[in-house]
Structure formats: C-alpha cells, structure tokens
Amino acid sequence: xxxxxxxxxxxxxxxxxxxxxxxxxxxxxxxxxxxxxxxxxxxxxxxxxxxxxxxxxxxxxxxxxxxxxxxxxxxxxxxxxxxxxxxxxxxxxxxxxxxxxxxxxxxxxxxxxxxxxxxxxxxxxxxxxxxxxxxxxxxxxxxxxxxxxxxxxxxxxxxx
Amino acid sequence: xxxxxxxxxxxxxxxxxxxxxxxxxxxxxxxxxxxxxxxxxxxxxxxxxxxxxxxxxxxxxxxxxxxxxxxxxxxxxxxxxxxxxxxxxxxxxxxxxxxxxxxxxxxxxxxxxxxxxxxxxxxxxxxxxxxxxxxxxxxxxxxxxxxxxxxxxxxxxxxx
DNA sequence: ACCTGAACACCGTTCAAGT
DNA sequence: ACCTGAACACCGTTCAAGT
Numbered sequence: 001x002x003x004x005x006x007x008x009x010x011x012x013x014x015x016x017x018x019x020x021x022x023x024x025x026x027x028x029x030x031x032x033x034x035x036x037x038x039x040x041x042x043x044x045x046x047x048x049x050x051x052x053x054x055x056x057x058x059x060x061x062x063x064x065x066x067x068x069x070x071x072x073x074x075x076x077x078x079x080x081x082x083x084x085x086x087x088x089x090x091x092x093x094x095x096x097x098x099x100x101x102x103x104x105x106x107x108x109x110x111x112x113x114x115x116x117x118x119x120x121x122x123x124x125x126x127x128x129x130x131x132x133x134x135x136x137x138x139x140x141x142x143x144x145x146x147x148x149x150x151x152x153x154x155x156x157x158x159x160x
Numbered sequence: 161x162x163x164x165x166x167x168x169x170x171x172x173x174x175x176x177x178x179x180x181x182x183x184x185x186x187x188x189x190x191x192x193x194x195x196x197x198x199x200x201x202x203x204x205x206x207x208x209x210x211x212x213x214x215x216x217x218x219x220x221x222x223x224x225x226x227x228x229x230x231x232x233x234x235x236x237x238x239x240x241x242x243x244x245x246x247x248x249x250x251x252x253x254x255x256x257x258x259x260x261x262x263x264x265x266x267x268x269x270x271x272x273x274x275x276x277x278x279x280x281x282x283x284x285x286x287x288x289x290x291x292x293x294x295x296x297x298x299x300x301x302x303x304x305x306x307x308x309x310x311x312x313x314x315x316x317x318x319x320x
Numbered sequence: 321a322c323c324t325g326a327a328c329a330c331c332g333t334t335c336a337a338g339t
Numbered sequence: 340a341c342c343t344g345a346a347c348a349c350c351g352t353t354c355a356a357g358t
Binding site: 025026027028037038041046047 | 330331332333334335
C-alpha cells in the first residue's frame with residue numbers, strides 16, 4: 001500500500017498494542033512501512049503531531065463502541081458508558097492513556113467527549129486519564145491490579 | 161563534589177525544573193556532573209530507578225511542606241493539605257507529575273502518603289496524578305489554565 | 321570502591337536531490 | 340507530489356580496563 005497518514009496511524013497503533021511507546025519510533029515506523037524515516041515527514045508534521053492523530057483515532061473508536069452499548073439506555077448514564085469505552089480502548093494500546101494525556105494538553109476540549117464534558121467536566125476527564133495512566137503503567141511492569149476496573153467505575157460514579 | 165546518588169538526584173531535579181524530562185538524559189546528567197555517562201551506573205541502577213528516587217524525593221518534600229501548613233488544623237483536612245502540597249511540589253519540576261506516576265506504578269503504595277491513603281484512597285491519588293499531568297503538559301505547551309488550582313481543590317474535595 | 325574509554329545499537333529531524 | 344540519501348546532533352547501557 002502507498003504511504004499515507006492513515007497507514008502511519010494504523011502501523012503506530014499496531015506497534016503500540018504489541019510493544020508500547022518505547023518502541024514507537026519514527027525510524028521503526030519507517031522500517032515497518034518500508035520507507036525511509038524522512039518520508040514520514042511528508043504525511044505527519046512531527047512525532048507530537050502523530051500523537052495527536054493517535055489520540056483522535058482512539059476517541060473515535062471509543063465513541064463508536066459506546067454507541068453500541070448505550071443504545072437502549074437512559075441519557076444520564078451516557079457519560080459513564082463513554083468513560084468505560086474510553087477505558088477499554090486506551091487499555092487496548094500500551095501507553096494509550098499517556099498518549100491521550102498528551103493529546104488532551106495539545107488539543108484541549110476537542111478530545112473531551114461531549115457526554116463527559118456535560119456531566120463530569122474536566123474533573124472527570126482528569127480522573128479518567130490519571131487512573132488509566134497508572135493502571136497501564138502498572139501492567140507494563142507486571143503489577144496489574146485485578147479490581148482496577150471496579151475501582152474505576154466507583155471513581156467515575158463518584159465524580160458524576 | 162564527589163559523585164553520589166544524592167548529587168545525581170539534585171542535578172536531575174535542577175534539569176527537570178528548568179528544562180523538563182526531554183532534557184533529563186543520562187548523558188546530559190553526566191556532562192553536568194563532569195563525569196562519563198557510565199559513571200552514573202555505579203550509583204543508580206538505570207534511568208527507571210532514577211525516576212523512582214526522584215518521586216521519593218518529591219514526596220518527602222511535599223510531606224515536609226504539608227507539615228508546616230497543617231500544624232494547627234483538624235485531622236480531617238490533612239488529606240486535602242497533602243494533596244495541595246503534592247501539587248505545589250510536582251508543579252515545581254517540569255513533568256514532575258509524569259515521573260510521579262511512573263514511580264507510583266513501580267513502587268506502589270510506598271508513594272501514596274498515609275493521609276491520602278486513609279481518606280480518599282487510590283481513587284484520590286489517581287485523580288491527583290491525572291489532573292497534575294494534564295495541567296503540567298498544558299503549561300509545557302503554553303496553554304495553562306488560570307483556574308486549574310481552584311478546579312483541583314474542588315476535585316479533591318469531591319473525592320474525600 | 322569508583323571511574324574512564326570505547327563500543328553497540330539506537331533516536332528525531334532537516335534538506336538537497338531525485339522521480 | 341512524494342520519496343531517497345546523507346547528514347547532524349543526539350540517546351541508554353554494558354563492560355573491560357584503569358586507579
């Protein structure tokens with residue numbers, strides 16, 4: 001396939017889910033896509049810009065997946081559903097939460113889903129990101145906590 | 161001064177407060193300490209280990225500073241005071257919150273101050289780290305939010 | 321015990337030059 | 340428009356060897 005922004009995003013996410021941020025280098029990305037490192041810079045401004053693109057993609061999938069589960073539910077639970085969907089997606093990619101946090105700082109409100117913005121606001125978003133960064137780091141070091149999911153749900157509920 | 165673990169920690173914190181994590185490299189640290197990079201590895205196992213040492217140091221200063229302000233106060237407010245002290249210290253060093261999150265995942269409970277563990281628990285700790293990571297990233301990109309402090313206090317109160 | 325010197329296998333980014 | 344090739348200024352870590 002010809003090189004494109006989407007191809008770069010897809011390959012990034014594949015590297016991320018298998019190996020994590022430490023292995024997501026522009027050079028490795030280029031190797032995997034069979035181009036020279038410099039070729040990437042035609043499609044992406046720099047590595048930071050790539051992170052923003054990845055965060056946007058993760059949000060899009062989370063929103064899509066939340067729409068699936070929340071179809072029959074009341075409006076009030078929309079934020080909780082989205083928080084859970086975000087958790088599912090961010091944990092799918094190693095260091096996904098870290099990347100999301102970077103994106104959040106760079107892009108701001110564009111990365112706070114509407115349902116969350118209207119209910120828990122930035123406080124809830126801060127909690128979601130914090131909880132997931134720590135949970136994810138912990139599992140990177142083989143120290144994962146079996147009831148992290150339950151605690152996450154309680155935390156979200158408390159902030160709604 | 162002779163090279164020592166403490167000297168490495170001090171220099172790291174100085175680099176951090178002025179330039180941030182991107183500039184905190186083992187090689188730069190060595191340059192600033194007038195030794196070869198390899199010399200550092202006698203005093204510190206690796207870079208990850210250094211991060212844990214930095215997180216411990218930041219916690220220690222936060223606890224010390226909280227003791228100053230909280231002397232005359234009721235016991236219930238201890239957790240809120242510590243959260244605020246932690247905010248002050250972590251924001252003092254660029255990417256301090258990020259490093260703290262890494263330490264938290266590696267060291268676990270040792271980095272959750274007693275007052276916070278007993279009141280808000282890990283949920284509160286997750287929020288603190290998340291809120292500070294985002295606030296700090298934002299100010300790295302010159303997008304700081306003037307009422308981040310007030311929002312932080314409300315978030316902490318909500319979780320207590 | 322503590323440090324140097326040299327090496328290994330990497331990085332992100334830029335830019336002229338090619339097609 | 341899109342990519343290569345080469346270069347610049349970096350990384351973390353290991354390990355024999357020196358003192």
